[in-house]
Amino acid sequence: MAGNSRKPHAIMIPYPYQGHINPFVHLAIKLASKGFIITFVNTQSIHHQISKAQKNRGNENYDIFAKARQSGLDIRYATVHDGFPLSFDRSLNHDQFVEGLIHVFSAHIDELVGNLLNSESDSPPTCLIADTFYIWGSTIATKYKLVHVSFWTEPALVLTLYYHLDILRKNGHFASPDNRKDMIDYIPGVRAIEPSDLMSYLQADDIWTVVHRVIYKAFEDVKRADMIICNTIQELEPETISALHKKQPTYAIGPVFPAGFTKSSVATSLWSESDCTHWLNDKPAGSVLYVSFGSYAHTSKKDIVEIAHGLSLSGLSFIWVVRPDIVSSDETDFLPPGFEEQVKNRGLIVPWCRQIAVISHPAIGGFLSHCGWNSTLESIWCSVPLICYPLVTDQFTNRKLVVNDWKIGINLCDKESITREEVADKVKCLMNGYIMDGLRASINEVRKKLENALSAEGSSARNFDEFVENIQAQSRKKAGITANGHSSLVH
CATH class of the missing domain: 3.40.50.2000 (Glycogen Phosphorylase B;)
Structure with a gap:
């Protein structure tokens, strides 16, 4: 076996919305800078939108990660079908689109991951980093013996409220015929929150929309992930992060910004940008x-x-x-x-x-x-x-x-x-x-x-390094390789 010499290889799959794609792209570059091979996966529709926006600015054959590769980073790019034609209006037909993400999209991802693992590569994928809102992350990771990282692109407070839906339901603040209106003060890591400050889906009367069904399934799936990473800062949400970490490994690695912030080498906009x-x-x-x-x-x-x-x-x-x-x-x-x-x-x-x-x-x-x-x-x-x-x-x-x-x-x-x-x-x-x-x-x-969190000795920098070490350790474990590079499998 190749042992420790094999490079970590992460498949990264953002949810197909602008606010999820941006942090995923910058995390991909950050991981590649740490020596990871990255296979970044967008839907064909998202790729088409980004390419069209760049074409309007004069970039005919736009390659998202071209500059990153020129600087020596090993970032590969793949697209998968989301189940709808490119002309389908995903905004106007939102619910139909999300139904497709639930029922169809995972089959395309499964096929892609299987093909990557079956290719004649010296560095097959070792890790799946999927958006927390996908409901199939742990299923595909388990099938292919990959480390499953759930990437949460929002604050830890929102994550922990979804994570504890069962407690909110039990206490009558959610999914009750007449939801309680008093303060919520029993969620681990959350001092207190008014019901009016809950996410809109937890305040809704209809709790069986397609998005609700995604939330229910996704937040059961996230509990089976090997680890969770959050685009937040330890110092801003210390109690919340600490409480989540007691449940399963959770790392605050944010803010996941482009290097240089205003001078990102990657354009990810889904629309043509006006210069102001x-x-x-x-x-x-x-x-x-x-x-x-x-x-x-x-x-x-x-x-x-x-x-x-x-x-x-x-x-x-x-x-x-x-x-x-x-x-x-x-x-x-x-x-x-x-x-x-x-x-x-x-x-x-x-x-x-x-x-x-x-x-x-x-x-x-x-x-x-x-x-x-x-x-x-x-x-x-x-x-x-x-x-x-x-x-x-x-x-x-x-x-x-x-x-x-x-x-x-x-x-x-x-x-x-x-x-x-x-x-x-x-x-x-x-x-x-x-x-x-x-x-x-x-x-x-x-x-x-x-600023302090992102500094060399800051909390996000330390958490990121610990997260990377955890991926490598978990990858060896799933591959049956000991720390010294020998196989622990019985032949």
């Missing part, structure tokens, strides 16, 4: 509000109209990323009539942009955000306070961390529904108000924790 830099260069420091609701969530036309009027009333400069499908793929006319003309001297409206390049610009003073986890981490890194407008899933729980725990942002809406007057007031309050100094002081403190 020239526009920002003419604006005073801290004078521009950045507005974006992420790559996935939808909102109502009514709320978009109120936010537009609020931005207009505020009198402040802003960049607003308005995805064409932010309301729906089949409703693209949702801004108030004449709005763009009305704000043209101080507002820039784009369908998509390179977010890191925007929020790291000195002109940006605040971020009106949906509170997606990547956006939250990027805001912290750039010391940009937030106005929180959560729309779906983990965003409500992330808002709790931002506003209540870390005090680095404020709520957009404190009432039942959004009004233009409240939007204008909150925007002016964040950008010009007396609370800005307090928010900026808090976010600078939190940013320092992120």
